[in-house]
Amino acid sequence: MVSGMATAAKVTVREWSVWYGSIRALNAVTLDIRPQEILGMIGPANSGKTSLLRSLNRMNDTNRSFRYTGTVTLDGQNLYRDLEGQQVRQRVGIVFALPLPLPLSIRENVTYGPRLRGARDRTRLEALVERSLRAASLWDEVRDRLDQPAMKLSGGQQQRLCIARTLAMEPEVVLFDEPCSGLDPISTAKVEETMLELKDRYAIVLVTNNTKQAARVSDRVAFFLSGALVELDQTEVIFTAPHDQRTNDYITGRFG
Amino acid sequence: MSQGSWRRAEMAQRIAFCGLGVATLIVVLPALGIIGVILAHGLGALSWDFVSTMPTQGMRAGGIFPAIVGTVELVALTVCFALPMGVLAAIYLTEYAADNWLTRLVRLAIINLSGVPSVVYGLFGLGLFVIFCRFGTSLLSGALTLAIMILPVIITASEEALRSVPKSFREVSVSLGASHWQTVRHTVLPLAIPGIMTGTILGISRAAGETAPLLFTVAAFYLPRLPHSLFDQAMALPYHLYVISTQIPNIPSAQRYGTALVLLLLVLSLNMLAVVLRSRFRRRRQW
Amino acid sequence: MAWERWRERGIESAIHLCGISSIGIVTLIFLFLLREGVTLFRTVPLWEFLAGDRWYPISEPPRFGILPLILGSVWVTVGAILLSVPMGIASALFIAEIATGWLKGALKIGVELLAAIPSIVLGFIGMTIVAPVVQRVFHLPTGLTALTGSLLLALMAMPTIVSMTEDALTAVPRGYREAALALGATRWQLMWRVLLPAARSGILAATMLGIGRVIGETMAVMMVTGNAGVIPHTMLRPVRTMTATIAAEMGETVRSSDHYYALFAIGIVLFIISFLINMLADLFLHQERT
Numbered sequence: 001m002v003s004g005m006a007t008a009a010k011v012t013v014r015e016w017s018v019w020y021g022s023i024r025a026l027n028a029v030t031l032d033i034r035p036q037e038i039l040g041m042i043g044p045a046n047s048g049k050t051s052l053l054r055s056l057n058r059m060n061d062t063n064r065s066f067r068y069t070g071t072v073t074l075d076g077q078n079l080y081r082d083l084e085g086q087q088v089r090q091r092v093g094i095v096f097a098l099p100l101p102l103p104l105s106i107r108e109n110v111t112y113g114p115r116l117r118g119a120r121d122r123t124r125l126e127a128l129v130e131r132s133l134r135a136a137s138l139w140d141e142v143r144d145r146l147d148q149p150a151m152k153l154s155g156g157q158q159q160r161l162c163i164a165r166t167l168a169m170e171p172e173v174v175l176f177d178e179p180c181s182g183l184d185p186i187s188t189a190k191v192e193e194t195m196l197e198l199k200d201r202y203a204i205v206l207v208t209n210n211t212k213q214a215a216r217v218s219d220r221v222a223f224f225l226s227g228a229l230v231e232l233d234q235t236e237v238i239f240t241a242p243h244d245q246r247t248n249d250y251i252t253g254r255f256g
Numbered sequence: 257m258s259q260g261s262w263r264r265a266e267m268a269q270r271i272a273f274c275g276l277g278v279a280t281l282i283v284v285l286p287a288l289g290i291i292g293v294i295l296a297h298g299l300g301a302l303s304w305d306f307v308s309t310m311p312t313q314g315m316r317a318g319g320i321f322p323a324i325v326g327t328v329e330l331v332a333l334t335v336c337f338a339l340p341m342g343v344l345a346a347i348y349l350t351e352y353a354a355d356n357w358l359t360r361l362v363r364l365a366i367i368n369l370s371g372v373p374s375v376v377y378g379l380f381g382l383g384l385f386v387i388f389c390r391f392g393t394s395l396l397s398g399a400l401t402l403a404i405m406i407l408p409v410i411i412t413a414s415e416e417a418l419r420s421v422p423k424s425f426r427e428v429s430v431s432l433g434a435s436h437w438q439t440v441r442h443t444v445l446p447l448a449i450p451g452i453m454t455g456t457i458l459g460i461s462r463a464a465g466e467t468a469p470l471l472f473t474v475a476a477f478y479l480p481r482l483p484h485s486l487f488d489q490a491m492a493l494p495y496h497l498y499v500i501s502t503q504i505p506n507i508p509s510a511q512r513y514g515t516a517l518v519l520l521l522l523v524l525s526l527n528m529l530a531v532v533l534r535s536r537f538r539r540r541r542q543w
Numbered sequence: 544m545a546w547e548r549w550r551e552r553g554i555e556s557a558i559h560l561c562g563i564s565s566i567g568i569v570t571l572i573f574l575f576l577l578r579e580g581v582t583l584f585r586t587v588p589l590w591e592f593l594a595g596d597r598w599y600p601i602s603e604p605p606r607f608g609i610l611p612l613i614l615g616s617v618w619v620t621v622g623a624i625l626l627s628v629p630m631g632i633a634s635a636l637f638i639a640e641i642a643t644g645w646l647k648g649a650l651k652i653g654v655e656l657l658a659a660i661p662s663i664v665l666g667f668i669g670m671t672i673v674a675p676v677v678q679r680v681f682h683l684p685t686g687l688t689a690l691t692g693s694l695l696l697a698l699m700a701m702p703t704i705v706s707m708t709e710d711a712l713t714a715v716p717r718g719y720r721e722a723a724l725a726l727g728a729t730r731w732q733l734m735w736r737v738l739l740p741a742a743r744s745g746i747l748a749a750t751m752l753g754i755g756r757v758i759g760e761t762m763a764v765m766m767v768t769g770n771a772g773v774i775p776h777t778m779l780r781p782v783r784t785m786t787a788t789i790a791a792e793m794g795e796t797v798r799s800s801d802h803y804y805a806l807f808a809i810g811i812v813l814f815i816i817s818f819l820i821n822m823l824a825d826l827f828l829h830q831e832r833t
Contacts, residue, residue, distance in 0.1 A: 059431060064354075090433035100428050102443065103542040113432035116442065118547075151542045169433060269731035273641060279633035280642075283701050284653035290660060290668050341561050348562025352555070358563065364825065365565040371752070371821040372572065372814065373759025375786045379810040382793075383575040404568055411565070437551045465661025468761040468786075472793055494663045494762075501667050502766060509671070516667050520660065527659045 010035045010203040011056060011092075011173060016070035018051050020063060025051040027227045028070065033173065038195060038204040040218030040235070042211055044255065047224040049207045053175050056205065057092035058085040074173070090117065093166035097178040099158035101150035106142055109150045109161055113169040128168055136164035137194050156187025163194060174198060176206045180213065192217050211251055215239050223247045291524075294516050301514025310481070316507050320515055325482055326395075326490035327464055327522070330474065333399035333486075334406065334463045339456055341403075342410030346452075349411070350418040351440050370408035374468035377405050381473040394487040398474025405469055406459035413455020417448035422543060450537035454530045461526035465519065467494040493519045576814055580807035583607065587801070592808060598772040598783070600792065600802045607805045609812070611774045615689070615782035616758055618775055619768060622693025623700055623757045628750055630697070631704030636734055638705070639712045658702035666766035669695045674767055681779055687769030690778040695763045700753035707752065711745020712738055744830040751824035755817055761786040785809050 009032035018026040026048040033039055033056075041049040051060070058079065060066045072079040079088055090113070102109050110129045111119070119125055129146065133139040138160040142153070150161055159179060166174060176195065180188040195204060195217055208214050214221050215235060222232040223244070231244045242248045249255055309319035353359040381401030391397045421444045429439040476489035483490040497515045500507045583592065587607050595608020638650050673694060674686030681690075715738050723733045739746070769781020770791060789806050796802040 057431065059427070062427070062430060086433055086435050089431055094431045096424075096428070096431075098424075100424050102425060102428060103447065112429070112442070113434070116432070116434050116438050149542060165432065265729045265732065269729045272731045272735070273637075276633045276637040276641065279630045280637040280650060283630055283634040283705060284650055284657070286698055287653055287657035287660065290665070291656070293668065293672065294664070341564065344558050344561035345564060348558045352558060353562060362563055362565055364822075365569045367825055368569050368818055368821050369565060371755045371759070371817045373761065373786055373817060375761040375789050376572070376576070376759075376810050376813050376817075379579075379789065379793075379807060380572045380575055383579055383807070384571065387798075388575070407565070407568070435551060437555055461659065465663065467661075467663045468790055471790055494661060497663050497667060498762060498766075501670060512667070512671075516664050520664055523661055524656070524659055527655070531655075 009033060010075065012071075012073045013052070013056075014071045014073075016052070016055065016072060017068065018048070018055060018060070019065075019067040021065040025227055026055075029229045031222060031229060031232055033203050033205055035172075035203045036199055036201075037219045038199055038206055038217055040214035040221045041205065041207045041224060042209075042214050042221060042250070043224035043230075044250065045209075046226070048227040049224045050177060051227075052224075053094070053177055053205060053207050056173070056175055057094055058088045059094065061085050090169055091171050092173045092175065093169050093171035094175040094177060095159070095162050095166055095179050097181045099155055099162055099182065101153070101158050101161055103149070103151060105147045106150045106153070106161060107146040110165050110168045112165065117169075132164040132168040133161075135167050135194070135198065136160045137190055137197075138164055154187075156183050156190060159183060159187065159191060160194065163191070167198075171202065173203045173205070176204065176208075178208055179206075181209070188213075211239075223250060225250070291520065294513055294520055297509065298513035298515075298517030301510040302517060306514055307518065316504070316511065320493070320496060320518065322482055323491040323493045323496040323515070324518065327493045329483065330395060330398055330402065330470075330490060330492055331460055331463050333395060334402040335456065335460060337400060337403035338406050338410055338459065342407050342459075343414050343452060345407075345411050346414030346418055347440060347445075349415050351436070351444070366408050366411055369404070370412075372405075374405065374466055375471075377401055377469045378472050380404075381469055386473055392487060393472070393474055393476075393489050395474055395483055395490050396486040398470050398490070398492075401469045401473050402463045402466065405466065406463050409459040409462060410452075410455055413458065414448065414452045417451020417455065418444060420451065421447045450533065454534045454537075457526055457530040457533070461523050461530070464526065465494055465523045467492075467498055470495050493522070573811075573814060576807055576811045579804055580809075580811045583801060583804035583808045587805070592805070593812075596774055598788070600796075600805060605801060607801070607808075609785065609788075609809060611772050612783055612785045612788050612809065613812075614774055615768070615772075616784040616786070618689045618778065618782060619692040619696060619764060619784055620754060620757045622689060622778055623696035624750065624754055626693060626697035627700040627704055627753060631701045631749070631753070632708050632739070632746060634701070635705045635708035635712060636738075639709045640730070640734055640738070654702050654705050657698065658706075662699060662760060662763045665695055665699060666763035669763060669767040683779055685769060685781065687767055687781050688779050689768060689775055689782045692764050692768040692782070692784075693778065695767060696757045696760055699760060699763065700757050703756055704749045704753045707749030708742065708746050711742035711749070714745065715741045744827045748824045748827035751820050751827065755820040755824070758820070759786065759813065759817055761790050765790055785813055789813075 011033040013029055013031050016026060016029045017024065029052060041052065043049050054060045055068065055072060068080070074083070074088065074091065077083055102112060104112070107129055110132055111125050114125065114128060130139060133142065138157060141157060150158065153161060180191050183191065192213065195206065198204060206214070206218060218235050220232065221235050221238040223230045223238065225246055231238065231242060231247045233243070238247060239251060242251065306319045307324060308321050310321055312318035349359070349362065353362070378401065381397055385391050385397035385400050386393055425443050425447070426439055429443040434442065470492055474490055474492065475495040476491050493515065497512070497519060500512055500515060592607055592609060594610055595606060596610045597606040597608045598611050599606040634654070638647060642650055669691060674691050676686070677683065677688060677691050678686030719737050719741055720733060723737045728736070764784050765787035768784065768787065770783050770787060771781040772783045772788070775782040789809055792802070793806050796806065
């Protein structure tokens, strides 16, 4: 069930189905992603939420058995027909579940994407690095050691570095794929805080296995089960009075 | 199991293990023996003059300088040809090739190339480079022949190095908006360079020690001057050793052992360099 | 931005080209061998070439039967394999299963050392040291015999056999080992009854590659087997291998003479033999992996 069409959608998903070979991972999903909003996606394992997430920035292209039907649009343009994969990923960023710094320095990690796009100006790159690290709440901790290897940071810091790295691309949408799954509670809190601060400037999609996290952070929540979108509504509605019995069962912990 | 049969089995094991140990010694000791013998007999001939002057008296005296220079130039040229081609081929296999019959055929071809007898490479070099391409017996022909010979070595080592880069790094690069080639160029390749380097050094060591491919493509019998251009003939250490061992009588054995020693030192130190580099890079790896 | 695209397309094309180049190279080698070698068969029938028992290329009229050469290669190879395979497997067992710590490392370095010695150096030592010993031990007129060749070639094949057998042994699933030991087998029984049979295809592949290495060896063999182009009856006589024939005679032939073509024809035979051996070895390796 889709509810509310207040602001124009940033990304629209219409009748989106995904197969990996002969296995269907998503079944005719329809939803909108709106700017300045956090959309949380919850559901048990293999419910299709990560497949949907990876469809939004065309990371699924790397999978040779990937097939799809339906449409995904970004600002009205068809993601798969009107745009190139590389272009899409420059506008839709992703933060993965495990912190994955590249074996480079902190600064080089953040500037990796922009430099590939052609950015050369030293002063502008430095400003970009500072902006991105501030936005990821990491600046104060690393400002004196930008040239040190990124791998030496702690897990939580590495994940925030990955966020900064993604933000340095100046995307329009940021996807988070279970970003706190490998982190301790303090780092988790910092990442959640960062997500809330980013909401003002980006459209954010968060996939999480932690229903409480979804409740804390999202504006709207989508519940997936076995590849289908079961329910999508405002957070309070989903968590206090869901329309579908299965949503209720999942949230109260009866399965998954 | 009864006490008796257990003891018999123990006895059998002890004998067997002894046998295995002896066999291992038989395999390993000759190498040390050979190196030792060459060192013992050849060290006396080694001197600055030996490695830096021209041969005289029909190679019965004097130094082996042109052979050393010839080997160095030959090998350098070989690497110039083999390295780029080998690395690109390895990149194809790891990053671009689909899992189909064509790729299988490519791999079979590489396996075959690594098994072709060295003298057949010599014939091929003769037929293609010396005669058909009209390069004549020259450094160029020899280097091209050697390059094809060590191509499988470089491809295999480079492939291994490329594969050892974790897939997650590639994913990260792609997710940051890099194209396929940019990911290879900026993330995968830099991390694979240590492995590629060790493979190349091993290839160089192989090329430096080969004789048969040179017989018809580059080798000069007695050339007491240095090659001036790519199209000149050249002496080379392995061929020089062959010549003074079999074609020319009455060469003092010190000369022969000395030449063998120089070649052996060259090849072994290259190998050792590769091994040392490999373990250093493994230790310094950040992931 | 478009210029970047073009450059990238160019590089990726180069990559694809180099990728499939190995197929082209193998084909090219075969074609060039064929180009020169097949010319021989205008004057000498194929059957006489392959089965003729006289190789007299410079007599009048010349005879181009390579049977003695094939047999020379075969004798030397068989001898080398009979020596190196049991020794190699035994060493691999020792290194992989019995040796530990620094001994294991040292032994592995020893084997690699053996592999690194250039064949010309081995031939040199063979000529100066091994041949005289063989001559004395067996009371022969000369130490340059098939046996000497086999000894040297065995040394050259061993590193291949040892390392591939080692790989095959370590690839045996732990379950096999634990099951055998749990049933009360001694370590030797484990090795002999379980590990070796389980590693069978890897060992076969190693043997095939060892054979390939040995049949293809030129310099070492040329320096110690005496180069008599007659059919050998025992291992204690000089022989000529196919490889040594090409290497020794090519320098003296006139280009585009029958002798010249004949040498290329031998090259074709060698190429086909090594092709078949490699295919077989690959087959065995694939068997082991599935």
